[in-house]
Amino acid sequence: MRNELRSWALTWSLVGVAGWALLPWYAIADGIFSPGWPARILADRDLAPAALQAILFGRAWLMGPGLALLAGLVVVLRGGPRALFGGRLMMFTGPGVLFSVAQGFAIGQPAVGAGAALTVAGLLLLFSTGLAARGFFRGDAFVAGAVVLVTVLVGLFTFYPIARILTSAALAADGAPSARAFAERLFAAKIWRLDCLRGGGCGVGWNTLALALLTAVSTTALGLAFALVVTRTGFKAKRFLRILTVLPIITPPFVIGLGLILLFGRSGLINQGLEWSLGVPPSRWIYGLPGVWLAQTFAFTPVAFLVLIGVVEGVSPSLEEASQTLRAGRWQTFSLISLPLMRPGLANAFLVGFIESIADFGNPIVLGGNFGVLSTEIFFSIVGAQLD
Known part of the structure; x- marks a missing residue:
């Protein structure tokens, strides 16, 4: 030994x-x-x-x-x-x-x-x-x-x-295990109601899924766009763009939400400028689904970019050159040659954005307003139980 x-x-x-x-x-x-x-x-x-x-x-x-x-x-x-x-x-x-x-x-x-x-x-x-x-x-x-x-x-x-x-979640009020109590909590109307189809509000489960899908689509699309700009164009500030995409990752999760409030809140810079110049009254549109979606898109696009840039760099340029030699247009080359080769990476970026959106707490707590998601509801349930 x-x-x-x-x-x-x-x-x-x-x-x-x-x-x-x-x-x-x-x-x-x-x-x-x-x-x-x-x-x-x-x-x-x-x-x-x-x-x-x-x-x-x-x-x-x-x-x-x-x-x-x-x-x-x-x-x-x-x-x-x-x-x-x-x-x-x-x-x-x-x-x-x-x-x-x-x-x-x-x-x-x-x-x-x-x-x-x-x-x-x-x-x-x-x-x-x-x-x-x-x-x-x-x-x-x-x-x-x-x-x-x-x-x-x-x-x-x-x-x-x-x-x-x-x-x-599987305990009744007296602390005893209860399958009925678990089923009531799992299928509660607060989570799965569909009143939004009749002009009301959906449950937090549907809100979370809708937000996650929107965020996954937007972050994947923007991440792919940035990856293509860095790898397929003569963009001169590539190094600056790489540094810029890392900043949202290292900043605290609520900073982006606070920044959007300072810009688009009722007293924000842009709303005040529109009211002064065009007479547009300030609104609260930033609070709710649009604001949370925008904040998560800013926050998680760098993650999608880091996932996709390696995928884009891995696509052989010789295949694209061969396609263009055969008189295929740029869009045909991208859609028929490059995009199919990028599908595994796109799926990875989509999944990462979807999961990150569901797990996000900072942006929904700052910008959610009356738009509840699972992370904030879990937090308020635990805090409310402690206060009770």
Whole structure:
């Protein structure tokens, strides 16, 4: 077994043991860098590390993560054949991670402190080292640790909250599981009503789908146009155009919406100019579907451009030249030769625009007005439930 792998495992086993034995298991209200907590760890059980909590305050279940770490440390110190070493690490640290999570849910654990975070991180990285020792990730402990940590963080901060929200949709008012309550929420009139066919307003589900389709079409068309300008014309400011298309991606999501309000709002520059010069009264057209669509088109066209420029560059110019040699016009060449070759890329750009529109929250919350979409309705439902 390589010394680098063993040194990596030894480092993280010591970090985990230090977190379990020296740092507070639960979060401190004033933060881990507050000066007073070390002097009170023997008197206040909520400030004590897991080892002292188990020994002095009767919380014996907190011995579990520490025993798993100590077992992993023994495995690291003993060494052995690479495959056997990895198997032993996984055998001890894997259950340690599961036990740490299970005990937290079982007791309704308060906020996780620095000690718990380092303990679980040490266990996870020892487990990933075991995977690397068994030949996964080409035996690279760093890559294995990065993949395991990213997977856990995505599951913890993305999939777990989504699962909690979806689970709550299947609960009745008394907290009991109810298929009827789930069906009522899933097929609620607020989501799927079609009053817009009779002059009213559609449900937020139809609003979201309509907006996503419009945005996907407009962003794909504009992205293709920009890609063709950059790759098929003698446009002199190509580098500037590439830089310009990246700006909406790195700006906060609501900046474009605020910019449109400053231009087209009732007190916006353009509305005020039209009223002063032509007597056109200011209107609120920017709030609702037109404004959100315009903002999303500005925001997501650069994404479509970045997807499509590689596709356009991948179309061989020799095919287009052969078509023109056979006396085909530019439109015939584009529609019959270039466009069919770009279809996979166009489908990708369309799908990206569609998904980005559905996931967008900043522009609908700023410009939506009475035009509700799923992202804003989910937000208001959660905030409203908290206020209630």
